[in-house]
Amino acid sequence: MKILQPGVLALIQDLGRIGKHRIGLTVGGPMDPSAFRWANRLCHNPDNASAIEISIGGFAAEFLEPAQIAITGATVEVKINGKAVSMWETLNVHAGDTLKLGFATEGCRIYLAIQGGIELEAHFGSTATVVREGLGGLSGKPLAKGDLINVSHRDNKARLSMPTQHRPNYADQSPLRVVLGYQAESFSSLDKARFFHGEYTVSERMDRMGYRLTGPACHSSVSSLLSEGISHGAIQVPPDGQPIVLLNDRQTIGGYPKLGSVMALDTARLAQMTQGKKVHFTPVTVEEAHVINMLARNKDANIELLPL
Amino acid sequence: MSASMRIDIAGENTLIVYFAEVASEQSAADVFTATQALEELVGHGVIDFIPSYASLLVIYDDDVFDFYAMRNEIVQRLKSNQKGALTKESRLVALPVYYGADAGPDLAELAETAKLSIAEVIEIHQSQAYQVFAIGFAPGFAFLGEVDPRIAAPRKSTPRKAVPKGAVAIADRQTAVYPSVSPGGWNLIGLCPTPMFDAKATPCMPVEVGDKVKFYAISKDEYLALGGEL
Numbered sequence: 001m002k003i004l005q006p007g008v009l010a011l012i013q014d015l016g017r018i019g020k021h022r023i024g025l026t027v028g029g030p031m032d033p034s035a036f037r038w039a040n041r042l043c044h045n046p047d048n049a050s051a052i053e054i055s056i057g058g059f060a061a062e063f064l065e066p067a068q069i070a071i072t073g074a075t076v077e078v079k080i081n082g083k084a085v086s087m088w089e090t091l092n093v094h095a096g097d098t099l100k101l102g103f104a105t106e107g108c109r110i111y112l113a114i115q116g117g118i119e120l121e122a123h124f125g126s127t128a129t130v131v132r133e134g135l136g137g138l139s140g141k142p143l144a145k146g147d148l149i150n151v152s153h154r155d156n157k158a159r160l161s162m163p164t165q166h167r168p169n170y171a172d173q174s175p176l177r178v179v180l181g182y183q184a185e186s187f188s189s190l191d192k193a194r195f196f197h198g199e200y201t202v203s204e205r206m207d208r209m210g211y212r213l214t215g216p217a218c219h220s221s222v223s224s225l226l227s228e229g230i231s232h233g234a235i236q237v238p239p240d241g242q243p244i245v246l247l248n249d250r251q252t253i254g255g256y257p258k259l260g261s262v263m264a265l266d267t268a269r270l271a272q273m274t275q276g277k278k279v280h281f282t283p284v285t286v287e288e289a290h291v292i293n294m295l296a297r298n299k300d301a302n303i304e305l306l307p308l
Numbered sequence: 309m310s311a312s313m314r315i316d317i318a319g320e321n322t323l324i325v326y327f328a329e330v331a332s333e334q335s336a337a338d339v340f341t342a343t344q345a346l347e348e349l350v351g352h353g354v355i356d357f358i359p360s361y362a363s364l365l366v367i368y369d370d371d372v373f374d375f376y377a378m379r380n381e382i383v384q385r386l387k388s389n390q391k392g393a394l395t396k397e398s399r400l401v402a403l404p405v406y407y408g409a410d411a412g413p414d415l416a417e418l419a420e421t422a423k424l425s426i427a428e429v430i431e432i433h434q435s436q437a438y439q440v441f442a443i444g445f446a447p448g449f450a451f452l453g454e455v456d457p458r459i460a461a462p463r464k465s466t467p468r469k470a471v472p473k474g475a476v477a478i479a480d481r482q483t484a485v486y487p488s489v490s491p492g493g494w495n496l497i498g499l500c501p502t503p504m505f506d507a508k509a510t511p512c513m514p515v516e517v518g519d520k521v522k523f524y525a526i527s528k529d530e531y532l533a534l535g536g537e538l
Contacts, residue, residue: 019350021358021367022343023505023513024443123507133447134488135507181317182324226331227442227451229358229365231322253360253444261319286375289320293370 001067001114003147007058007101010143012118012136015048017126021252027232028128028136029248031208031271032109033264034300035073035168039113041305042070042090044157049117050127052143054110056274057103061149063093068115068157074107074170074272088167089308090115090159107170107272119152130249132209159308166303175280176245176266178235179289182258183220187237191218195259200243200279202270208249210236211270213279217241220257227255233262245270263289265296313338313386315379321355321370323378328362331453335362336439340398340518345389346382353378359517360442361451398518400437403485405476405498405523406531407433410538412497418461418478430525432456433497437520438483448487448505448513452521455481467493474499474536476523501526501536 003010013036016029030036030053037047045051052059057076071078071087078085079100085091093099104110120127120138129137138147184192200215219241230236234246236256245262246254247270262270263284270279284292318324327338339359346354346366353372358365368378407415407430419426438452445451460481468491471477475486477494486492487504500523506512515521526534 019356021356022443022517024445024447024449135447179317179320181319181322226361226363227444228324228360228363229318229322231319231365231367233319251445252358253442258318260317261322263320286317286320290370290374293320297371 001149001151002062002064003143003145003149004060004062004098005058005145006143006147007054007060008056010052010054010059011129011131012050012120012127012138012143012149013053013129014050014127016128016248017124017130017136020124021229024252025124025133025135026130026249026252028126028130030109030111031248032073032111032268034268035109036111036113038088038162039070039072039111040117042072042088042160042162043068043113043115044155044160045113045115045117049113050120051111051113051118054101054112056108057101057110059110059112060098060100063095063097063099065095065151067093067151067154068159069093069099070113071101071110072113072162073110074104076104076110077102089161090157092159108274109272114149114151115157116151116154119150132249160305161308163303163306170269170272172269173278173280175282176270177263177284177289177292178260178281179263179286180260180283182234182260183222183225184260186220186222186257187218187259188221192259194218195243196281196283198280200281202273202275202277202279204275206273206275208247210244210246210250211273212242212244214242218243218259222257225255225257227253230254230258231261232264233267235259235262247271263292265292315382317375318365322365322367323375323382325364325366325382326362327364331361331441333439336441336518337398338362339364341389342386343517344396345385349381349385358444360444398520399515400520400522401515402522402524403500403502403514404526404530404534405434405500406526406528406536407476407498408528410528411499411531412476414461414464414495415497418459418495418497421461422459424458429459429497432459433478433483434523434525437522440515440517440519440521441482443513443517446487446490450484450504450513450515450521451482452484453482455483457481461495463493464495467491471496472499474501474504476500499531499536499538501531501534
């Protein structure tokens, strides 16, 4: 596959660089792991196969050989040789075919998987591209015009489709679930009430490192603390009181007070939001979070793709 | 296990063990010992650790452990490890530094503010062994401390867009060697020719959290002979 246009940002990802925090490496990986895994499953790939995360859209590529692909994630117009095709199902493409994506109309992270998976060298056990670290992907960089992508091993497989009722609704505005923790006690109950009842807006400072939100200011009674490990989804509150939800490419340690962490199921929803979207939060206990995750895993394991 | 140890929730599958309120050699040793004692859980319900100044973040698989089971497992293991049986001793790593006006553009200003001579600043910087408190910010960036208060200097109000690879720097009571070219606001006082992060090497870093680092001055010629670039 040859990249004709990378669009806004196209990154090769697998499920992430796990177990390397001690040398300062972040996780990377897909911002919406569920949409990423389903793209791979539609291609009969293992969940961790390397695929492409396209932010916003504008991506175009030419296939030099026949392939089977699937596109999931944010709602976007997909065309092969100018003809509209469906998302959330296996697509057969021929040598010489051109794939073109428009711009996302709901959500903003689009996943493109290829049957067999993308073949490339892993860095520290992962192909996940983290531009800030210069690791993963093709020399640690976003995909660029003219890049060639190789496919590991290709078989002709049955075409599959994701049942409509299981496709995510990126317009879902239900609040993001937060497990209180870290320095939560250093925020007054008034500030916590303000946080959980307030409406926040996704600011223009939203990227793979984190989403900065604007809304009611919250203040911790501690201004700075010893740098400590930052978990996925951590809600960091700098002195200006405007929260930042830290995501896949976050720095591994930091010294701002934190209220707790947004559940991964919901950081995936946040990561699909664009500037200007409204965000609300709701607290859950760690027990509730464990149960919600267990049920989500069970649901995920019980979704069956339909043959086409 | 220290008496002041506390375990808090950090997220749905993360908890954080606090060993002390302030960073010290003791807190660093506690973090190092705990990381060793819990090491064998990695791959068996623990996904990763982030050791830092006085805390250890534990990321666990919530399909294997719930928060309470994980907390108990950690408490039990740290209790039974009370004698501090380490699988690994912490090391003292010596790193060469070329302290020169062409290597450390902030050296003269730092000396002036501190009301010391440049030679005194260099002497103080290399006179002690620093604790590796944490690794983060960028791959291989090791936070070393604590710097003698006489040469402590706040971050620059305008960070540099590109600090060179190998730059030896001071910010407040911390010192570090930049592993690669990156933006940074620390005060640059010299250059170290030893690679701090090499993705192709095993291990990819000369130090880990818990080790100690001592700097020693080298000449410009020695710096260049060791592979340093100006």
